[in-house]
Amino acid sequence: MIFSPLTILWALPIVGGFLALALRSGKRAGVFSIALSLISLAFCALLPWREGAALAVTGPAWAYGIHYALSMDGLSWVMCLLNAFLTVIALVSSLGEERSAGYWAAFLFLEGALMGVFLASDLFLFYVFWEVVLIPMFFIIGLWGSANRKHAAVKFFLFTFFGSVLMLLGILALVTLRHRATGVWSWDMQGLQGVATGPAAWAIFAALTVGFGVKVPIVPLHTWLPDAHTEAPAAGSIMLAGVMLKMGVYGFLRIAIPIFPHLSWRLLPWLAAIAAINIIYGAFCALAQSDLKRLVAYSSIAHLGFCLVGVFSRTVEGLAGGTLQLINHGLTTGALFLMVGILYERSHKRGIRDFGALFGQAPWLTFFFSFSIMASIGLPGLNGFVGEFMSLAGAARVLPILAVAGVAGVTLAAAYALPAYQLVFWGDRGPSSVSSHVTDLTVREQALLWVLCLGMLYIGLHPSGLLSVITPATKGLAL
Amino acid sequence: MTAVLPLSAILIFAAPISAVLISFFLVRPFKPRWTHWPILISCAVVAVSAVRIAMRVYTTGPLDVTLAQWMVAGSWSLSFGLRLDGLSSAVLAMVAVVGALIHVYAAGYMEEDECMPRFFLFFHLFYLAMIGLLTSNNYVQLYLFWEMVGMASYYLIGFWYHKATARRAAMQAFLVNRVGDFGFMLAALLLLSAFPGSGARFTAVFPAVAKAPPALVCAIGYLLFWAATAKSAQFPLYFWLPDAMEGPTPVSALMHAATMVTAGIFLMARSWPLIAGVPHLPHLIAWVGAATALGAGIVAATKTDLKRILAYSTVSHLGIMALGVGLGEIGAGIFHLITHGFFKAVLFLCAGNIAHGLGKPTATVDEAGGLIKKMPLTFVCFTVAAFSLAGIWPFAGFYSKDAVLDAAHAFGPGMGLVASAIGFMSAFYIFRMLFLVFLGPRPRQEGGEHGGHHIHEAGLWMGIPVLLISIGAVCVGWFGGQLQSLLSMGWMAAAAPTVPHMKVLEAWPSLALAFAGAAASYWWTTIKPNWDWDWREKSPALAAVFASDFGWKPAMAWVAQAVVALSNWLGLSLDKGSWDRLIEASAEGAVEAGGAGAALATGSVNDYVWWMAAGVAVLLLAVLFL
């Protein structure tokens, strides 16, 4: 029935969000929100889901075949877990500043909506959650962001809405075509395979690709991302990069590819080109940035390209690796945004050249930053490598040229990440440096980063734990 | 699985890992000055274990075990494993022993540096990475340690991060290695698709080479060589190595002698069963090696910074090793790798002692001169190593280097000519260095007498390791036969490698060339004491050619600038300036269109009715024609 653990999983944070608002005082709301996010993390981790959608909810039919239907498989579970985990990180990282109750509530709403996206098995429900995600993020950027936040918030919302509208049209078309073929109105994600043929299939797939692609984001639909990331508060960036970008790839995995298994395979050269361009273009753009946050943002574009490579390769290892890379990117980029946020909080600067020689006074910050940077550029033994390597291994099997592009991206990653790292943490303190304002990490921040970095190391050396959860859910898509 | 592992195989990993963890978490926070103790103990354990492993392999044969799953997806999987065969245990023994002694040296060298704990942690990580690299049983795991070596070297080269040159060198080293890693990673990926189900394990890959798609195998071979050119500093990617001198001297010694640069040669030897079958590749390796060896040898003769001379000498000798491997003389190549590890370590440590004695972080020949009286022990060690490097009987270098050069002579007259030049240049530059530093001082040299500084020998920490390694630089060459039998243990290609036994009388042409080189350098350093300074002043153009490595360094700088320019164009001009601008402009355009459209609403009701009439007209037209 409706009141199943899965409902609680998404509803708990949303109800919590309202309660946090009702608490009014920012301090109390903060403590409450963190407690709630921890509970939902524990709840998610302990959910007794089993392979084969053992946990599923289907409510009564509403109208036109719309159901309240949720289900959880390995893919959903890892995404939900990532979401719950990064929410905890984001919230705890926000403790350093005075925040109003609305701030905490917004993150809980965001968490709940994201859970819904990863749980929904009805297209209507999926779309509703997909869009609801935008609302708290819009306020997070617009209310608690930095200088250019207003513009960035509106741009973020409009840009992603553009993709969503196209996606909605695609979904509508699918549902209508199924009705034409079978006489049944249903918004179920299952059973849509083959309802669209010919030009309709092409058009629908294109619409879905744009819809999911804006979120990923795929080049050239990416320009909202650097602005949104740059202006969002650190915790917002963590959620944005850590979880929200994953919605796009999740959409490909959950909807676009299962519904169009053959078409997406025939389009492999084009999709692969998109992914390859993402990797290379993202890396080059990151190389040109002088703002730390923008740099990490562009690096996200490149990293998500690896996920796409793996997913589009449609091999068992590629799909698993691409999905794992979603988690990896969440941890790594989450940590990086967290630290850039810490730098910004202390110095109110983000420019790479605003800093210098931070090593001397902030050794722990330096340690964690270099650790995360190394994970980010795919140093084997850490998480980033596993995801990238498996994705590219899939690619190498089906389209070796794609692997070439991917490996070139790995190479370029070092070229953009290390100079930035060096300029900030090594080197001289320039005349305009604000390094003297930067103090080393507090115990709270250290604890967060230890968790993140140990996670990176764990996945890097023992990814099979997560992979054994992901693979059964994704291998059905392999050809 | 672990049951079959001998204790020493466990210890080569367990000791360094636990030492690093203990030092980082327990010792460093409380007694930072003691950070090196767990690490030194670990070095001793590793050195002993490595020797034991070599003995074990020598007597009982190779060991190849898969220890744990790494990445698994369905039937696709990669695992962690250990391969201790002749090749790995031989190199491992040298790396472990030389590396351990360099650790001891570093304990003295870094005594007064306040960042000593950080140094030792990375230093030991570097060592650990090299051990892992040598003992991997599959390509992907090898790649893991390959990258880890690069990472550790990055932090060590940039150890003195406040120095701009150190930062630049660290970055260059890492990035150039990454460019090489492009080849390795791609090769590993292609391996996995060319040999499905192999898990990239050597034992699964090599027997199947003949059955795999030839085009893929060919690509893999060339890519692996590309990777090796970066790590082992071969043309075209050699140029990071001379700059990597910016780190502390023990780092240079470890990097040049025992770890890092030998990895590429090791990779080629390891992959020989695959590379041997790729058309033209072995010859390419040989020629690249020869060209690198000769070019770097010439440049080494023009350098004045002591460590730089040695750095180019390393590049040159790596070229010799590559030449050996390329000619199919894997045994000779690996033999040279091992002997080179010893004598190069001595040379670097001596250079460190000289700089230390002069009270400077680095020294040039201008600052030295006539040190024979003030640093006699260093002089002796340096001389031994220089003889070894020059390939003079009965020192170690003679047996290995001349074996390679002999093979080159056998290959053909062209290669033979190049090999002769290499032999001559090796002797020339190392004796030039020896004479310039220890004889004299010449009129242009300070002879260390600056600011009333008292020149002295280094302490025991720095002296004893040099002495011990010097013994190796003398003797290791005598064990070629044993090496040959060791290498044949678990050798995966058809023909076991041979280590040619050089006889002093048969090798007279090489010896003659070496002596000629030594004599020439005596002529131009001591008989004509000012020549080394004069030619530079007389022909600056020529000096510039050498200083730019025959123009290769500016070319590479141009490439780097081109990448930066391209990224600026893409990331700032195209992405932000054009594309994003266009998107924003479309939104602004819509708003402006709204402003312009507002002019239609004139406020006059007559106009409103006119518009209505127009609308009705459209409707009526639709009725007429639709």
Added chain:
Amino acid sequence: MNQAVWAVCFALFAVGLSLLILRRELLVMLLGLELMVNAANIGVVYGASLTGDAAGLSAALLIIAVAAAEAVIGLSLILRVYQSGRSPESDVLRELRG
């Protein structure tokens, strides 16, 4: 006959519409409005007379009543414009626009 009646009907309607579009004096525009309504009414009456449809004729009467009500409201609005001290011309009433 049909054509003649409809020609008159359309012509009157067009004249009314033209007054509405071209003239600025509100009273003249009101005149045009009445002209339009009555021109249309001619069509109704003619249609009803052809078939002798009583419903049609009563419809015409109703339309006349509605037109009268409309005229009253129009005049009262024009009066309001007078009272606010503005001349009753559409050119004056252009404060709202854009």
Added chain:
Amino acid sequence: MSAAAVGGLLAPQMVLAAGLLGVLGAGMAAFSPKFIKSLMILAILGAFALAFGAHPGAGDALVGLDGLGFSWQLVFYAAALPLAFLMVAESEVAPALVLGSLLGLGILAVSANLLMLFIGLELMSLPAYLLVARSRGGAKTSVEAAIKYFFAGGAAGGLFLLGLALYYFTQKTMSFAGPGGFGAEAGIALMGSAALFKIGAFPLHFWLPDVYEASDPELTGFLSTALKAGGVLLLMRLAALSPAGAFSRALPWFGAATMIFGAVLALKQERLQRLLAYSSMAHAGNIILGVGAWAALGASPAAAVAVFFYLAAYLFMNNGAFSFLKATGAKTRADLHGLGARNPKAAAAFAVLLLALGGVPPTAGFLAKLLIFWAAFKAHLYIPLLLAALGALLALGYYLALLKDLYFEDAPAQAPALEPGRGLAVLWTCAVPAAVLGVAPWVLTYMSRLLAL
């Protein structure tokens, strides 16, 4: 059918008429304005209750009640309630005018004949002209707006009559069941232009921003929901005369043009009522597209759920938005700056409404747009559909801009004094359904049952 049965059909209209007489009488008897207002509210509530309990039936030649009329009647009366509650009534005039206009709408709902439609149209419009003229205490601009409204509306009425004459002449009847043909098509087109005028379709809309801007906010809410719903009903009746005719097929294009024009024009408006006026054009475009799709799919009343739901959702959203303007006294976008902090409750409700107007899930506006798009898709109206998607994007642009004003902009140093009126209760009453109706699709099942009555 007996006269009594017809009378039963007309019960809500009779209540309204009685209320109208009662209000006038009470006014002459000098009852307090408060009492008069209560009488009006009572009449509207009574009409709503009776309309809700009515049993649709065929009626006679002039009136009849089908599912469409039944459902729309509910919208009409419900949409009048915010105005009834919020309006300032100093005498009996304004309440009487409101009741008169509502009576016209009620007649429209039960019309089974073109003449009745005309009478309903005129009766709903004429009081509206006067209500506009009386807005803001009879300000100059209000009179100006009324004049424009009157002349443009008069012209529309004339066009309707000309179409009626043509239709009658060629079909020999004023009922909905003519034989069709070119004369009928032309007549429908002319009459339909009056309906398009009422809805505010491009290019017959130019009166609309002026009128919406110059009226009291609550009146604008009424005009943009109740009267617009009347126009939509008129349009649907006319389109149903010839569902495959030229007029019906032209509708999607008018809809697309209207929504793009409205959305673009709204983007640069500074005055809130004018902005919302153009935004209501954008919504009107969606509705017209929905009607076009409905006609293309056969124009059966039961299939009108999309349009009905849109109107119902729009009723809450727009009345809510205008009651926010009433409650806070905000007139320009600059007035909104910092309101999120100064007046968090009203701002939160307005934010919900803005998201709903923008069509963001889970609000009612989302489901409304979804249904329209879906209907258009089913009717193969692909290009208008894409234009509608573009329109939705443009529309979101100005709603987000308002959200930005509300929350992200700081209040200016000396904030202009606003004149807050009542309306918070109405605001929240509108905001809650607008927020949740989007994830309550079972409402649709209920609606289609109503429409099929």
